[in-house]
Amino acid sequence: MGAVIPARRSEAGLTLTEVTVVMIIGTMIMAGLVGFYLASQGLWLDASTQAITQREASLVASAIRDRVRSSSYAQAFSVPDSLHQQLALFSKLGDTVPSYYFWWDPSDSLIHAGPTIGGANSGPMVSSLAERFQVTTSNLKPAVRVDLRLRSATGSTVEVGTLAVFMN
Amino acid sequence: MALNLNERGFSLMEALTGATISVIAVLGLAHSFGVGRGLVNRYEVARAALGEAQSQLEALQLVPRSDATLAFGYNSPPTPFRYEGTDLGTSSWRVLPYDEPSLPGTRNLKLVVVTVRWTSSAQSDSVSLERLWVP
Numbered sequence: 004m005g006a007v008i009p010a011r012r013s014e015a016g017l018t019l020t021e022v023t024v025v026m027i028i029g030t031m032i033m034a035g036l037v038g039f040y041l042a043s044q045g046l047w048l049d050a051s052t053q054a055i056t057q058r059e060a061s062l063v064a065s066a067i068r069d070r071v072r073s074s075s076y077a078q079a080f081s082v083p084d085s086l087h088q089q090l091a092l093f094s095k096l097g098d099t100v101p102s103y104y105f106w107w108d109p110s111d112s113l114i115h116a117g118p119t120i121g122g123a124n125s126g127p128m129v130s131s132l133a134e135r136f137q138v139t140t141s142n143l144k145p146a147v148r149v150d151l152r153l154r155s156a157t158g159s160t161v162e163v164g165t166l167a168v169f170m171n
Numbered sequence: 172m173a174l175n176l177n178e179r180g181f182s183l184m185e186a187l188t189g190a191t192i193s194v195i196a197v198l199g200l201a202h203s204f205g206v207g208r209g210l211v212n213r214y215e216v217a218r219a220a221l222g223e224a225q226s227q228l229e230a231l232q233l234v235p236r237s238d239a240t241l242a243f244g245y246n247s248p249p250t251p252f253r254y255e256g257t258d259l260g261t262s263s264w265r266v267l268p269y270d271e272p273s274l275p276g277t278r279n280l281k282l283v284v285v286t287v288r289w290t291s292s293a294q295s296d297s298v299s300l301e302r303l304w305v306p
Contacts, residue, residue, distance in 0.1 A: 036197055039198070053211055053215070057211075068229075145233070146230070163219060
């Protein structure tokens, strides 16, 4: 029968207390990391969607400005309410049929554009919902003022206003 | 039997050091997201300011070219620049002479410069748009 050899310290493994302490510390660190990750992801998502909405607002303003410049006059109608209007642009003075429209569609809350309302080659300009699409025309000034407020996917709002002069 | 050194695993100090480095790295990452968010907010106002400058230049198209507000050397008084119902800064324009070499004379064009200045989150910023006009 061989002699019993006492276990060396390095072979003794971990005590329950040591394992518990390590697990608690590990859990706290992991919880912190996951919390930071989720918060950062939310921040990034919010910033990203707002940046997209900002670009879309600029795109809408730029498109309207270009169309107004190539027009001679315009008419604005409140459809369906005073916060959302329809802009009808006419290529030449004396034209009775608009050559282009910008309007807010209540069925999808998006800003649409096209040569006819709801016809071919007409559709939403951007994917951000529009809370406000107001158009101001004046008989005294050959210009159109457009103010719009878009809402991003995470709920942030972006406002943009533009004024464009008829040059056709 | 002697244990090989690489079978001993990590000591508590090594694990804590690694965790500290990981936490610092994650904090840096989180900070970069925060900075990115701040830049998005900053450029939101910058885009609005650009729109204001474009609208101001467009509105000046309606002013007769002989008007005093479009004379060489004119500096307009500042007007408020508002965004989302808040006064953030001012907008103004100035008219400078511009020499186009291919045209006769030395003050043959007007350089109209619209500048929008604003302060947001204790940071001053500005955007300028220029357009050349025939006098």
